Amino acid sequence: xxxxxxxxxxxxxxxxxxxxxxxxxxxxxxxxxxxxxxxxxxxxxxxxxxxxxxxxxxxxxxxxxxxxxxxxxxxxxxxxxxxxxxxxxxxxxxxxxxxxxxxxxxxxxxxxxxxxxxxxxxxxxxxxxxxxxxxxxxxxxxxxxxxxxxxxxxxxxxxxxxxxxxxxxxxxxxxxxxxxxxxxxxxxxxxxxxxxxxxxxxxxxxxxxxxxxxxxxxxxxxxxxxxxxxxxxxxxxxxxxxxxxxxxxxxxxxxxxxxxxxxxxxxxxxxxxxxxxxxxxxxxxxxxxxxxxxxxxxxxxxxxxxxxxxxxxxxxxxxxxxxxxxxxxxxxxxxxxxxxxxxxxxxxxxxxxxxxxxxxxxxxxxxxxxxxxxxxxxxxxxxxxxxxxxxxxxxxxxxxxxxxxxxxxxxxxxxxxxxxxxxxxxxxxxxxxxxxxxxxxxxxxxxxxxxxxxxxxxxxxxxxxxxxxxxxxxxxxxxxxxxxx
Amino acid sequence: xxxxxxxxxxxxxxxxxxxxxxxxxxxxxxxxxxxxxxxxxxxxxxxxxxxxxxxxxxxxxxxxxxxxxxxxxxxxxxxxxxxxxxxxxxxxx
Numbered sequence: 001x002x003x004x005x006x007x008x009x010x011x012x013x014x015x016x017x018x019x020x021x022x023x024x025x026x027x028x029x030x031x032x033x034x035x036x037x038x039x040x041x042x043x044x045x046x047x048x049x050x051x052x053x054x055x056x057x058x059x060x061x062x063x064x065x066x067x068x069x070x071x072x073x074x075x076x077x078x079x080x081x082x083x084x085x086x087x088x089x090x091x092x093x094x095x096x097x098x099x100x101x102x103x104x105x106x107x108x109x110x111x112x113x114x115x116x117x118x119x120x121x122x123x124x125x126x127x128x129x130x131x132x133x134x135x136x137x138x139x140x141x142x143x144x145x146x147x148x149x150x151x152x153x154x155x156x157x158x159x160x161x162x163x164x165x166x167x168x169x170x171x172x173x174x175x176x177x178x179x180x181x182x183x184x185x186x187x188x189x190x191x192x193x194x195x196x197x198x199x200x201x202x203x204x205x206x207x208x209x210x211x212x213x214x215x216x217x218x219x220x221x222x223x224x225x226x227x228x229x230x231x232x233x234x235x236x237x238x239x240x241x242x243x244x245x246x247x248x249x250x251x252x253x254x255x256x257x258x259x260x261x262x263x264x265x266x267x268x269x270x271x272x273x274x275x276x277x278x279x280x281x282x283x284x285x286x287x288x289x290x291x292x293x294x295x296x297x298x299x300x301x302x303x304x305x306x307x308x309x310x311x312x313x314x315x316x317x318x319x320x321x322x323x324x325x326x327x328x329x330x331x332x333x334x335x336x337x338x339x340x341x342x343x344x345x346x347x348x349x350x351x352x353x354x355x356x357x358x359x360x361x362x363x364x365x366x367x368x369x370x371x372x373x374x375x376x377x378x379x380x381x382x383x384x385x386x387x388x389x390x391x392x393x394x395x396x397x398x399x400x401x402x403x404x405x406x407x408x409x410x411x412x413x414x415x416x417x418x419x420x421x422x423x424x425x426x427x428x429x430x431x432x433x434x435x436x437x438x439x440x441x442x443x444x445x446x447x448x449x450x451x452x453x454x455x456x457x458x459x460x461x462x463x464x465x466x467x468x469x470x471x472x473x474x475x476x477x478x479x480x481x482x483x484x485x
Numbered sequence: 486x487x488x489x490x491x492x493x494x495x496x497x498x499x500x501x502x503x504x505x506x507x508x509x510x511x512x513x514x515x516x517x518x519x520x521x522x523x524x525x526x527x528x529x530x531x532x533x534x535x536x537x538x539x540x541x542x543x544x545x546x547x548x549x550x551x552x553x554x555x556x557x558x559x560x561x562x563x564x565x566x567x568x569x570x571x572x573x574x575x576x577x578x
Binding site for chain 1: 487491492494495496498499500501502503507511514515517518519521522524525526528530533534535536537538539540542545547555559560562563564565566572574575576577
């Protein structure tokens, strides 16, 4: 039995039946990391000793007959833009290469309290800005299904780690598709919960009105288990919603009869690769055959989402990234004449091209004379995009589309043209602008590469997504495929 | 059109020191990107309210409670330069 291929709920059964120990499980995952990490490059840092120490504590609890939690002893990976007390957190940037946070993000504390074992910090595009991990200041993560291709981004390391058996579950963050796109490219389940459903305390900010943390897992059941741990109000995050998170496992029901599913025609238009289009249609036929009512609908402002996002997100980023000034933490440039010179040299040496490009774009969009034409205009169009969804959800329980117009692209294919790279996010960004939950579920393979089905729901309706995803999964076997590395 | 002079001005506002090569690249790319985004103008948004935030959250307040604060050492642990309990920076005036 290859332990590193199992889901968290399968491993939980093995642990409580004492068929395996948490130490054995974590060692199996570290062995797997040792054998494939050179090809994949999912991790920026690994935390073996601390992980095994934690695993021993869980084993002791099991030995004493104590009840352990569903994620107890399960190896999990954390995207390296979430602060981990005493463990280097880089955000994929040279400017934070040696930053050791003095506290942990709320999600990290919650996973810890739930008994999950953190095995390492995963690679990402610098400050989560990108769609491929090629913007990481350190290296590019490779897609486990074809190592000449990108894993998607920005949470590419977290997706690749789960796909390659280098972690059982992981956390990513999603500002414009950064969980769903890599989940789709790597053939795993990825969920961006409703804006405000998960605390962002300790998440290194990119665009604060859009950022949301969520899980990567091998199946929908594990996704629900992860949501059970991370969702809920946090007084330390003033944008966290004051709501009582349900037990998400109650939505794991194999039944979509009567569910009203809308398919926005704008997401199935030209530009979607024929093989992706075909798999999405096949998935819709399956959902229909299982009793869902599927019909085409419209989100008329879809074409405006991309420019809206790429004005709002860089504007917020230019403000959020002002804190990297070489004073309190991070890199400081040598040999400065005065403090302004020090700020400018530090930031120029510390940030990569894409980060500089977004700071430039955002600063321009916010500057005097252009604010109304760009930033304010984008905020108004955001309202129209949100209203499209409001109208659609009056009629439908769920919207379904592709996650990405294509399968994973080749490393280097889009690095010279930022606009082409931005277009990778065309199916995912509206969800962030509207603040609704979005999910990617494996729905087949095209040319040996995974394709993801995107599910979108009303605010705080993660349950409907889980139910549809679970039904789809129970009636397909794509999630059981494993890459040959 | 964004000129090279605009790029200089924006870089200064963003506290970025750009090389000559970067200035040229960003002038070209920002023009390409903003040109592509111009079709936003087609939408009439005169009567549309802007959305800065999607949740109906307003004036989020909580009880003020005594808690543990970060120690001075922890707060200073990552700083590139310090003078005892202060962050040290190059000359300001």
